[in-house]
Amino acid sequence: MKTHLHTVPIIPELEKNISKIKEISGGTSELLFNEVNISGIHCCLMCCEGLVSTAVLTQLVIKPLMELELDSVSPKGLLEHVNSNMMLSIDRPIADNYGDMFRLLNSGFIVLAVDGADYILAFGAQGHERRGITEPSGENNLTGSHDGFTELIRTNMSLIRRRIKSPHYVQKLIVTGDTSQTDICICYMSDRVPQHLIDRILQSIENIKLESVFSTGYIKPFLEPKKKSIFSSVGMTERPDVLCSKLTEGRVAVLIDGNPYALYIPKLVSDNFQTLDDYNFKPYFGTFIRWLKYAAFLLALLLPAFYVAVAVHHPEMLNSTLLLILADAEKNAPFSITAETVGVLLMYEIIKEAGIRLPKVVGGAVSIVAGIIIGDSAVKSGLISTPLLTVAAISVISGFVMPGLSQSISVLRIIFVICGGIWGLFGMSLCASVVLFNICSTEDYGFPYTAPFSPFFGKAMGDTLVRTGFRKKQEQNFTVEELHEQN
Amino acid sequence: MKTKKIIAVLLLSVTLSGCSGSSDVRNKAFIKEIGVDYGETQEISLRTFGSDEVIKGNGKTLLSAVGDCENTQSKNLFSGHLEVFASSPANIGNNLLTLLSNNRISPSCYVLCVPENAVSFIDKEGGKLAELIRSSGRNGIILPRTISGVLNDLLESDRKASVPVQKDGRLTMAVISPNELIGTLSEDESKGLCWLHGNVKDVYLPIEYDGNTTDFYIRKSNTKITAERSGDKINITVEIKINGNSDDSNKNSAKAVEEVSKTISALCSKTIAKTVTVMKADLFGIERTIKSARLTNETEWEKIIPLLNFSYNIKIAQ
Amino acid sequence: MSKIKGSQLFALLISIRIFSVICMTDLTNANSMAGVAVSTAVQILAVTPMLLLYKDSSFSLKKEMLFGKFGKLLYILFFILWGAVSFSNLWEVTKSVYFPIESSFTGAVILGAVCVYTASLGIKALFRASGLIVGLIGISLIIMLVGAYPKAELTHFIPDADFSGIIKAAVRDFCRSGELVMLFILCELVPKGKRKAVTVFFTAKLILTELIAAVEITVLGKIINISDFPFFTAGAFSQPMSIQRADSVYMILFTILCVLTATVQITLSTMLINELLPDLKYKSLITAVLMLAVSSALNITQFDITVLSGILILILAVAVPIIMYIRRKFHENKKDNSSLTAVSNA
Incomplete structure (x- = not known):
C-alpha cells in the first residue's frame, strides 16, 4: 500500500531529517528521539514508546551501538557495518522513504538514522502488551485444541506454521489501508493452490481503497463476489486447527493484523456443518x-x-x-x-x-x-x-x-x-x-458455493453427507481445486 | 431498479391477494362427525372437536347445508379432520364425490350408513363414533370403510359397495348403491365379509367340537382371492392364511383346526351367497381379478356371476 | 459461454419432465402407460439427429442456426408458449387443489415475479438448483411410495390396452415433451457427456413416468377417472400415517418444479433474445409478462395447445436438427471435394 510519503526520500542531514519526522508526525508524544554519537558520527535512535521492548532496546541495541568504535567510517559504511556485522536483531529492514520508515516505527521497530545517510536501518524489537493465546470464545469444541488466534498477526502466523511444517506452505505479507497501514497475510499451500487464484486474491486486496482496515469485515466484501448473495462465500474462523485443515484442502487464508479471525477462500455450504470435533469422534x-x-x-x-x-x-x-x-x-x-x-x-x-x-x-x-x-x-x-x-x-x-x-x-x-x-x-x-x-x-473465484452437492462431486461426499474414516480418507487426497468450475 | 420493480409487483400482489381474509386456527371449528339426511333438501347435523354442541343446518346441496351451519357459528367450519360421515342411503354417492373433491376431507374418513334419520343419530349418539367403528372393526364384527374405499367400489361396474350400517342400535354391514340401500347383512354375513376382505387379527373365534365350546385365538390372517378358468366356469379360490392357536389345553388339536376351517368357510360362503348371488354385488374385487387375468370377455358383472364357482382354502399355522 | 456438466443437464430435464407428469390428467390406464413407453422410444430416435449434430465439436448452434434470426425467433416463441403452459398448469391445479391464494392469477403473477428474479441469476444457478431439486423429487417419490404401498391394489391395473389407444396416448405424450426442444438448445452448453446424459434422461423419464402412473392407477382405482389431477389425489390417498395428512407437501414439490420450469423458459428465451436484440432492456421481465399474457389467453379461451405444441416440437426438435445435419454434411462433402480438386490440380 503506497501513500504519498512513500515518494518522499529520507533527508540525509540528520537535523533536517528529525525536523521532517516531527513535522510529519505532528509532534506526537510517544515518538522518542535519542540523539547519540556512534563512532563519532551523529545518529538518532527513534522508537514509539509502548511498542518496543525496553529490555531489547537497552541490552541488545543501545549497549552494543554505544560500544561500537570504528575508525574513519562513512555514514553509509556505519550502517553497513551495523547491518552486516552486528546482527542486533533478526529482522533488520531498510527504508529509504518516510512512508516505509513510519510504518516500521509504528510497528514497534527501533529506527537508526545516521547523519549523511539517505536511508535508515530498523531493528525488530516489538514488546507491546498483547493478549495471550486463549481458547476461542466463538468456536467451542470438546476434543480439539484450545488455542485460538490473537490480535497479533505474527503470533497467528506462528500458530499456523507450528502445525504445517511443510516447505510448500507459504505466508505472504502485504500492507493495506492508507491510514492504518494494516498488515495482511495471505497463506496457502503452493503445491495445491494454482497461482492464478493467488494472483486474483492479491489483486482483490490490492484494489481495496479503504484508508483503514481494522477488522475482517473490512476485507471480506472485497473477496466476495459482487453479486449480492444471502450466504457468505468467504469463511471465517478463530481456530488455527480449523484453518490448517482448510489450508491442506487447497484453500487460501487471509490473516489481518489486529483481528483474531482469519478468512479462508473458498467457503462451501458444507463447511457450515463441519466441525473439528467430527473428526475426533x-x-x-x-x-x-x-x-x-x-x-x-x-x-x-x-x-x-x-x-x-x-x-x-x-x-x-x-x-x-x-x-x-x-x-x-x-x-x-x-x-x-x-x-x-x-x-x-x-x-x-x-x-x-x-x-x-x-x-x-x-x-x-x-x-x-x-x-x-x-x-x-x-x-x-x-x-x-x-x-x-x-x-x-x-x-x-x-x-x-x-x-x-x-x-x-x-x-x-x-x-x-x-x-x-x-x-x-x-x-x-x-x-x-x-x-x-x-x-x-453464489460462487467465489470459480468455486460454486453449493459444491459438492451441486455440481455433484461423489469423491467429496465422504466428507459432507457422511464422515468417512481416516483409513479411507488417506487414499483420497481431496482438494477444493477439483470443484473449481472453469468458465 | 429491476429489483425494486420486482418488489413492487410482489407487494402489490400482497394487497391484491386478499390474504387478510384468511382465518387461522383460532377462528376455525373442526368438524368431527357429519350426519346427512337427503329429502327435498339436505339436512345435516354436525359435531365439532372440543365441543358437545350439535350444529344443524340444511341446504339444497351438502356444501350449502354446511354453509348454513356456519351462519349460526362465530367460527368457520373446517372439514379437513372429519372422522365419520354418517348418511342416509339417498344421494350418498354424490355426497361422497363432493366431499372428496378438492381434497376437502381426509380420504380415510369413515362412512356409516344410517337408513333412518342420520341427523338425529348424530345428535343423540354422536361424539365417539370413530372409536366405536374402529373397535367394532378390531373385533371382526364389521369392516370399517373409508370414503375413498366406498367411492371406489361405487364407481366399479356393479356400482355397489359395502358400508357399516347402524340398525336397531347395533352396527352391522350393508350393501348400498349410489342412491339406495340394497340390503343389510346378518351378523354372520358381516363377519364373513371381514374374513373375505382379510386382515382379521387379534380376535377370538368361538368353535364347537366334541360337545365343547372353546375359543380359537386368531393372531393374524391374510386373505387372497385368485381366479382361474376351468372350462366354461371361472373358479374363484378364497385362500385365507391364519396364524393362531386354540385356547384349549390341547393346543395342537387337529379337530380344533378343522372346526375353525369349517366355521370360517361357512361364514364366507354365507356372505358370498348373499352379496354375490342375491344382491349381485362385487364387494371383493372379483371382477377386477378376473379382468386382470383376462379370463373372460364379458364386460357386465351380472353376466359374469353365473360363471363363478367359489371354493375356500383355509390354512392355519399355530 | 457457461459450461455445464452432463449430470446437470440430466437433472434439469428430468425435473421439467416430472413437472409435466405431475400436471398430467390422463395417465389413468394401460393405454397411457404403453403409450408413454412407445413415445419415449420414438423420442430417442427423434433426438438422434441433434446428438449427431453436436458430436462434431466444431458445431455451434449460435452461428449455424437454421434460418438465422428467424429460426431463433421460432425457438423464442416456443419457449414463451411453454412458459405459458407452465403458468396454465399452475392455474388449473389451483382450481382443483387447495392453494392458499385468493385468485389463481395472483398466484401466477407472484410466481412470475419469482421466476424473473431466479432467471436473472444466470444459467449456472439454474443447473445447480436443478441438481438439488432432483434430490427433493427423490424424497417426495419415496414418501409417496412408502405411503402408497399398503394402499395399492394390483387388481386396479387392468391390462386392456389396444393399438389405437396406445398410439393416441403416445402422440399425446410426444406433444407434451417440450424438453426435447430445450435439449437442442442446452446441448450447446454441455461440452462432454451429452450422450450419456440423454440416455440416462430417457431411461429415467420412462421409469419415473411409469412408476408414477402405476402408483396412481393402483392406489386410486376407479377414482382416477373422476380425479382432476391424479398425482395430487394419489398423494392425498398415500398417507404414510393414517392419522396424518401430508398431501400439502406435494404442493411444495409442485411449486418448486413450476418455478424451475418457468425459469428455464425465461432463461432460454432471454438467451436467444440477447442474440437478436442485445440492447433490449428487461428481457426477463418482458418474457415473463408475455408468458402470463399467453397463459391468460389460453385459460380464457380454453384453447387446447396439445396439437400446436406437438407440431412445434416436431419442427424445432426433429426437423430443424435433421435439416441442419444434412446441410452440414453437404457442406463438408463440398469442402472435401474442393480440397481434393485443389490437391489434384497442384
Whole structure:
C-alpha cells in the first residue's frame, strides 16, 4: 500500500531529517528521539514508546551501538557495518522513504538514522502488551485444541506454521489501508493452490481503497463476489486447527493484523456443518452429528414458518390431538399468529443482541428479565401461546448449532414466516426457491458455493453427507481445486 | 431498479391477494362427525372437536347445508379432520364425490350408513363414533370403510359397495348403491365379509367340537382371492392364511383346526351367497381379478356371476 | 459461454419432465402407460439427429442456426408458449387443489415475479438448483411410495390396452415433451457427456413416468377417472400415517418444479433474445409478462395447445436438427471435394 510519503526520500542531514519526522508526525508524544554519537558520527535512535521492548532496546541495541568504535567510517559504511556485522536483531529492514520508515516505527521497530545517510536501518524489537493465546470464545469444541488466534498477526502466523511444517506452505505479507497501514497475510499451500487464484486474491486486496482496515469485515466484501448473495462465500474462523485443515484442502487464508479471525477462500455450504470435533469422534457418530446439523438448519430456518403456514392455511396437516392443543393455546392470543411469531422471533434477536453487548455485571439481571419475566409472564398473560414459544425456542437454539449461518438464518426465518403467513406452503415454497437459486448462484473465484452437492462431486461426499474414516480418507487426497468450475 | 420493480409487483400482489381474509386456527371449528339426511333438501347435523354442541343446518346441496351451519357459528367450519360421515342411503354417492373433491376431507374418513334419520343419530349418539367403528372393526364384527374405499367400489361396474350400517342400535354391514340401500347383512354375513376382505387379527373365534365350546385365538390372517378358468366356469379360490392357536389345553388339536376351517368357510360362503348371488354385488374385487387375468370377455358383472364357482382354502399355522 | 456438466443437464430435464407428469390428467390406464413407453422410444430416435449434430465439436448452434434470426425467433416463441403452459398448469391445479391464494392469477403473477428474479441469476444457478431439486423429487417419490404401498391394489391395473389407444396416448405424450426442444438448445452448453446424459434422461423419464402412473392407477382405482389431477389425489390417498395428512407437501414439490420450469423458459428465451436484440432492456421481465399474457389467453379461451405444441416440437426438435445435419454434411462433402480438386490440380 503506497501513500504519498512513500515518494518522499529520507533527508540525509540528520537535523533536517528529525525536523521532517516531527513535522510529519505532528509532534506526537510517544515518538522518542535519542540523539547519540556512534563512532563519532551523529545518529538518532527513534522508537514509539509502548511498542518496543525496553529490555531489547537497552541490552541488545543501545549497549552494543554505544560500544561500537570504528575508525574513519562513512555514514553509509556505519550502517553497513551495523547491518552486516552486528546482527542486533533478526529482522533488520531498510527504508529509504518516510512512508516505509513510519510504518516500521509504528510497528514497534527501533529506527537508526545516521547523519549523511539517505536511508535508515530498523531493528525488530516489538514488546507491546498483547493478549495471550486463549481458547476461542466463538468456536467451542470438546476434543480439539484450545488455542485460538490473537490480535497479533505474527503470533497467528506462528500458530499456523507450528502445525504445517511443510516447505510448500507459504505466508505472504502485504500492507493495506492508507491510514492504518494494516498488515495482511495471505497463506496457502503452493503445491495445491494454482497461482492464478493467488494472483486474483492479491489483486482483490490490492484494489481495496479503504484508508483503514481494522477488522475482517473490512476485507471480506472485497473477496466476495459482487453479486449480492444471502450466504457468505468467504469463511471465517478463530481456530488455527480449523484453518490448517482448510489450508491442506487447497484453500487460501487471509490473516489481518489486529483481528483474531482469519478468512479462508473458498467457503462451501458444507463447511457450515463441519466441525473439528467430527473428526475426533467415531465415523458413525460424526455422521450422526452431521445429519443432526442438517436437520437443525432446516428446523432453524423453516420451523416457525411451517408452524404459521399450517396453523393459518393447512391445519389438515396436524392430527386432531395436536390441532386441539394448538387451537386451545391460540384462542386467547390477541394478535394474529403471523404477527405473534414475528414478534417472538424479533424478541429473541433483541435478547440475543443484548446478551452479546451487555456488561457482565448486569448479565444476570438480563437473563432474569428475558427468561422469566418476558417468557413466563407473556405466556401467562395470554399475549403469546406456549406452542409458539416452544417452536420459536427450538428454532433459535437450532440456529446456534451453525454459528456461521446465524446472521442469514435470523433474517431469512422472519421472511419465511411472513411468506408462510400470507401464502402458506405456496409462499414458503416460492421463498425457498428464491433462497435456493440465490445459494446456487453464489460462487467465489470459480468455486460454486453449493459444491459438492451441486455440481455433484461423489469423491467429496465422504466428507459432507457422511464422515468417512481416516483409513479411507488417506487414499483420497481431496482438494477444493477439483470443484473449481472453469468458465 | 429491476429489483425494486420486482418488489413492487410482489407487494402489490400482497394487497391484491386478499390474504387478510384468511382465518387461522383460532377462528376455525373442526368438524368431527357429519350426519346427512337427503329429502327435498339436505339436512345435516354436525359435531365439532372440543365441543358437545350439535350444529344443524340444511341446504339444497351438502356444501350449502354446511354453509348454513356456519351462519349460526362465530367460527368457520373446517372439514379437513372429519372422522365419520354418517348418511342416509339417498344421494350418498354424490355426497361422497363432493366431499372428496378438492381434497376437502381426509380420504380415510369413515362412512356409516344410517337408513333412518342420520341427523338425529348424530345428535343423540354422536361424539365417539370413530372409536366405536374402529373397535367394532378390531373385533371382526364389521369392516370399517373409508370414503375413498366406498367411492371406489361405487364407481366399479356393479356400482355397489359395502358400508357399516347402524340398525336397531347395533352396527352391522350393508350393501348400498349410489342412491339406495340394497340390503343389510346378518351378523354372520358381516363377519364373513371381514374374513373375505382379510386382515382379521387379534380376535377370538368361538368353535364347537366334541360337545365343547372353546375359543380359537386368531393372531393374524391374510386373505387372497385368485381366479382361474376351468372350462366354461371361472373358479374363484378364497385362500385365507391364519396364524393362531386354540385356547384349549390341547393346543395342537387337529379337530380344533378343522372346526375353525369349517366355521370360517361357512361364514364366507354365507356372505358370498348373499352379496354375490342375491344382491349381485362385487364387494371383493372379483371382477377386477378376473379382468386382470383376462379370463373372460364379458364386460357386465351380472353376466359374469353365473360363471363363478367359489371354493375356500383355509390354512392355519399355530 | 457457461459450461455445464452432463449430470446437470440430466437433472434439469428430468425435473421439467416430472413437472409435466405431475400436471398430467390422463395417465389413468394401460393405454397411457404403453403409450408413454412407445413415445419415449420414438423420442430417442427423434433426438438422434441433434446428438449427431453436436458430436462434431466444431458445431455451434449460435452461428449455424437454421434460418438465422428467424429460426431463433421460432425457438423464442416456443419457449414463451411453454412458459405459458407452465403458468396454465399452475392455474388449473389451483382450481382443483387447495392453494392458499385468493385468485389463481395472483398466484401466477407472484410466481412470475419469482421466476424473473431466479432467471436473472444466470444459467449456472439454474443447473445447480436443478441438481438439488432432483434430490427433493427423490424424497417426495419415496414418501409417496412408502405411503402408497399398503394402499395399492394390483387388481386396479387392468391390462386392456389396444393399438389405437396406445398410439393416441403416445402422440399425446410426444406433444407434451417440450424438453426435447430445450435439449437442442442446452446441448450447446454441455461440452462432454451429452450422450450419456440423454440416455440416462430417457431411461429415467420412462421409469419415473411409469412408476408414477402405476402408483396412481393402483392406489386410486376407479377414482382416477373422476380425479382432476391424479398425482395430487394419489398423494392425498398415500398417507404414510393414517392419522396424518401430508398431501400439502406435494404442493411444495409442485411449486418448486413450476418455478424451475418457468425459469428455464425465461432463461432460454432471454438467451436467444440477447442474440437478436442485445440492447433490449428487461428481457426477463418482458418474457415473463408475455408468458402470463399467453397463459391468460389460453385459460380464457380454453384453447387446447396439445396439437400446436406437438407440431412445434416436431419442427424445432426433429426437423430443424435433421435439416441442419444434412446441410452440414453437404457442406463438408463440398469442402472435401474442393480440397481434393485443389490437391489434384497442384
